[in-house]
Amino acid sequence: MDTTPKLKKRKAKPIFDGAEWNFDTLKAVFEQVEKVALRDLKLDVYPNQIEVITAEQMLDAYTSTGMPLMYRHWSFGKHFAQESMSYRRGMRSLAYELVINSNPCISYVMEENSATMQTLVIAHAAFGHNHFFKNNYLFRQWTNADSILDYLAFAKEYVKECEERHGVEAVETILDAAHALMRQGISRHPKVPVSSRPADIARRKKRRKAHEEATYDDLWRTVPKRPVLAADAELAANAAEGEGLGLPEENVLYFLEKHAPRLKDWQRELIRIVRILGQYFYPQRQTKLMNEGCATFVHYEIMNRMYERGLLTEGSMLEALHLHSSVVMQPSFDDQRYGGINPYALGFAMMRDIKRICEEPTAEDKDWFPDFAGNGDAIGTLKAGWADYRDESFILQFLSPTVIRDMRFFALHDESDEPEVEVTAIHNEMGYRDIRRRLARHYDASVQDPDIRITDADLSGTRRLTLTHNVRDGRLLGKQECDRTLQHLAQLWGHRVKLLEVDAGTGKTLRELEALPLP
């Protein structure tokens, strides 16, 4: 302990001492955190709402997809039973906080948390996540923070009404099926509507002709043409019908909602509810690493600055550091505790490294990141990153050799029929870019999710629905789950459903699965 009374700067009185807190403490803490977040870090956040809840309520909230309102479904009950069991056994501790992407931004804090934890949680959720929600392009583009709570209230009420009118089980059948297809209920590529006005068609024709004339090359005439087959004519007829339905369609739930022949209106509305929620959560899946990294970086910065100003006691700073380091712990791949790459760890490591590159770059950094190495504006650089990237592109752009070395990343290649996996890159000069590229693909939802589209719907004849899975790298769907999901799909469609697994490279059909609806 420093006993000399001479202090360079007059230090403020700590906001609290010890673990106890009350609502006044919480308010004082919030005000101080807010000061640092808005003045020093210049964060841009939605208005905040902090809600104090019990452990049971916390369990409740995060087992029903983390939303404050949710319709009733057995799967949430199942997750609750599972989570509360492992919580009671002490296998897992509860999340300290939960934050909802809404305007105002709602953060839940648990009553069991100590005063230090509350400070950390407020910095993490109410400012870190909040800033990310408000500024990241995916959230801005895909989710509507102003209306999500209202929509959930509507959904909850609507599901309840349906249960009263049509019975719990009838509603459950639809929701089960829709949940199974939730990941196929996302529009990844918004379609540009093609106008069918005669004037527009004429203009398009003219433009195409101009293009053909401009790029004319006589050589093309000599390329042999493919003979026209009878099958092609049929295919073309089908394609014409499919075009009317907007096929191929990647959003299976959307297609069912619009075109499934045997659904009633309320069933379509239920599917729509699930689809809209799936779409709402899609950005979260794609930005988990950045979102957590951003929040962790923000709480780390805020806690340190508050400590420097004397707003936190040494005891609580130590507690905060202990919490922080257990959150960003990354076990090695051969560790028992290893459960994938910890998004908190990697996100935080990358963001701290960006700060370092901005402030004290090495020659290597200047080589790799000429745009911002040594620019001195760490917060500005990070804020630009938080706004304009998602996990995949963020890694491609910002993962530095330093982080690869620190985390000791290495890349592996796995063939399912080989007994061994092969190391293809390690943290050396030759491997950095390779590792970075492969790691980025981990976080690319469009690579991790199977690429399944509705390719044909024979509405005039057998009413068979055909889906095509574009198989990449020979990775077929998991058979058992696939059968069950297909059964759910058939139940919604009401007629025979066929799934073709087609190799994306060769166009060869690798497997065909079919399902018929049960009466």
Place this chain on the structure above:
Amino acid sequence: MHIIDRRLNPKAKSLGNRQRFLRRARDEIRNAVSEALKKRKVSEVGNGEKIRIRSKSLNEPSFHLGKDGSRDFVLPGNKEYMVGDTIPKPPDGGGGGSGRGASDGHGDDDFVFTLTRDEFLDLFFEDLKLPNLIKVKLKDVRSPTPLRAGYTTDGSPSKLNRVRTMRNSVARRIALRRPSMEEIAQAEQALADAEREAAPDPARVTLLREKLARLNHLRKTVAFIDPFDLKYNRFERQPKPVTQAVMFCLMDTSASMTQSLKDLAKRFFMLLHIFLSRHYREVDVVFIRHTSVASEVDEETFFRSTETGGTVISSAFEEMRKVIKERYPPDEWNIYAAQASDGANDLGDMARCIDMLDDVILPLCQYFAYIEVGTHISESIIWTGFSPLTERQRHFAMRHVSSPADIYPVFHDLFSNAERS
């Protein structure tokens, strides 16, 4: 910024989800429940229970990529590997390293969770019922249920019916032409306009002023809500008829009953007791234990104490008849009895015992269940003696229990709802 205390919000928000979940896995849970009974001590029956189920109906499938094909992935924590090294895959085929394959979290169907005491017992006694419950009679009115009975003009504020009250209020205000705020604002505006005109018309101004005064007066004198408007919900307490029933538990505690046999018998009665106290709150239970002499005892003594002696079963029947005569007139009460014994009886007592059961006890009873505990190697004298009765008396049943695992099935069999109603 707002800080909101949500801790006092209604609890068990997830109850609806949980009920749906339990209904979904009903069959599996019920099997697990009867399985659980085998492993429990007598005193533990009726506490919460940890349940492990393996259920297809709880599966949440989705399309996801399987394990075939080739893939690339990145792991942290390299210590020794160089490019070109190969690592054997772990035996379960999870793919290199640990966890990557498993972290997808699929394929694990086993599911463990805890049932509360109520949930456990609900499932436990589902579909069980006392048979032939016919003599319905009004006993004492313990908790008359309040029923809605229209509306009244007075009551406590908590029973105020707001819809009715406001409906009256609106009707009265319209009838008495109480002006709204807008009307007054309009009148004020008109007056101000008239006064502001270049050449105010004094007659018109006076007229408008009077109108405004009249409106204000009306607004003050006609109340927004008058005591006359108030309507309250009215409740009437209605007594509900209560079915009277009494269950006699007869247990042999003689020396021939070893400790393990007594445990079996007690376990059966324990189950019966929980069942009755849960589903038939109004049922009286009479405990009678006997050696060569029988006595009525309280619950505690019946389950806990030990005594030894010879066996004279008719003494128990005698005691039962005495109790019925004293306290439970058969024309007002549904009478049930369950008897547990190891099948041994004093040979000289047998004839009297069968006669009493046939002539006295069974005619009084709605249902009589005889449970024989112990290894059923040869037919015991009681079993042989009682067997003919099952054919003559439809409400007499005999079952055999040799291990704790039998108890629930036998119990279920004896009181199953479907069989008898």
